[in-house]
Amino acid sequence: MTSVLAWSRIRSPWILYMCTGACNACDIEVLAALAPKYDVERFGILLKGSPRHADVLVVTGAVTRQVAPRLKRIYEQMPDPKFVIAAGTCATSGGVYWGCYNVLGGIDKVIPVTMYVPGCPVRPEAVIDAVAKLIAKLKSG
């Protein structure tokens, strides 16, 4: 059974996407990855609406104080095994928002991160590459 689950996760990772207080540029680039030019769905990547259906959490944004507890809650609601991709420089380290009082600075301050994807904003190709690398990592065990 484990190998069937692993196989389905590798073939078709389901993504949950969350924004934690970003400027929107990374958000629209992640959405552009869904659009016909980049089209992640051909890799079996599906965007889901609920944390309980997702394997991978893609997060953008530098994490504002108000959003931090919700980010943690979403992460906890996801079933194991779960992976987190920090998309964009703000999600990685706070990015351009240094010195802004309401920003925690990077999602690894709140939840553990599997993969960091820099870019301001992150390119859709980089997001797809990140998911592809994640699949390769899963395949290799």
Place this chain on the structure above:
Amino acid sequence: MSTFNMEFIVKDLMNAFPNKILDYKFDGARSVFISIDSGILHDVIRYLKDRYDLKHIVTITGTDLLDSIELIYHLSPLDRRILVNVKVKVSRDNPHIPSVVSLLPGAVLYEREVHDLLGVVFDGHPSLERLILPDDWPEGVYPLRKDYKVEVK
């Protein structure tokens, strides 16, 4: 150019409110800053609204000048061609000023924002609650005041 001439508006205000118009300065071709006594804020805004159709409030800017807090009401007439920026000062320790929401309903969120970030109390505002700071932000701490220092790591 607006049907309303900025120099004309300034001169008219100085006639209508003698000795209460403290200063004025033109900012480019279509904007003017006018400093007034805070006691006549309501009257000046009503005057500008009734006579010159300055009903569009763009926003209210609050600045901590260390010895006082300056509020700038950025107003525009219905044809939006000019900006008349009315400046008043309120005391930093007891920053109260009458709300202008009864005259300009569009100001409702701008007053809340200034209240949140600088602690100015707009008397008569229908609901001066938190607008943008998080729920767990400490009371009495106003981030846009100069004594609030941000740690830069």
Place this chain on the structure above:
Amino acid sequence: MSYYQVPIGPQHPAIKEAFQFNFILDGEVIVDVKPRLGFVHRGIEKGMELRTWTQGIFLAERICGICNVPHTTCYCLAVEKIYGIEVPERAKYLRIIINELNRIHSHLLWIGVLGMELGFHTLFMYVWRDRERVMDLVEMISGNRVTPSMNCIGGVVYDITPEMIPVIRRNLDYLEERTKYYKSVLEEDPTIRARTVDVGVLSTGKALDLCAVGPVARASNVKSDVRFDDPYTLYDTINFNLITYDTCDVWGRAMVRVDETLESINAIRQALDKMRPGPINVKVKRIPPVGEANARVEAPRGELLHYVKSDGKETPYRAKMRTPTLANIPSLCEMLKGYYIADIPAIVASIDPCYCCTERVMFIDPNKGEKWTWSYDELRNYSRKYYGVGV
């Protein structure tokens, strides 16, 4: 009466930012709306006070990633006023071109989002495919798809070379043809019309009282557009129309944006024709003189204001920005009243919020002592079923 609480959690496919509304209902009908913002509040105005004047451009650009070009333009215009300098003519036309490219991308993005909110995913896919042409043009000019960072204090930093011009014109022709097609879809498709005509009505009087800006105001027949009222960077030399509709509803707002996209395409063509060779920026001193200034530009969502104050130091004393979405929130609260829960996605999307909707919707019925939640997908499905317009 039951309370309808809408907690936020931006875990939504069409997400940008998030905010909270408390809806007060009478059965299915919305009686009142109270906004609570702050989930994307980052403290940028304070952050600007820590940065030099040039560093401020990059922070201003990330106030909103979608309309980043108007933010940098507005900030640079205000600072240039304090310096008392005039940027070169070529820079002004380049600013027009990049601003209008940004407007096209933003409006096309919005049409796709409207499609998503109404359950019309095909429209989203088609429009976002065509929108990629604009991203390619911006990348060709500046090296970045979304945030070109083209403005500097004193002008612009990237130029349009003669080789780029035929590429730009070819893509504009393609975009014009596609936008006309989307316009016909919005005008004729019965599903879209059923969900948007006479929905979310904001009368002209209310739009003026509540100081609505941008396409929201223009769809309620308010003739206001900063490019016409208070022209900046040579917009007064470009011939284009101020688009207004008098239907005052969600459909009107959609049509205003589609027509504005067509006008923007024309504006870029004219700017390319009128632009003459020359310098693209002027050098300025590192520190501006003491002073303060305002600047207004027409962002895709409406009138944007930047106010900057200098006390002669290398960082601003105060930098204030008022974004158009904040100006439209009182109008949004007004236009939701009297409509059904099922209309919420379409009405909220129609102001083109520079944040997006909600993750979960919570119902509280104090009479029955019951509480239940729906996901946003459930709310959208409910809307579709309510209107019987397919899933």
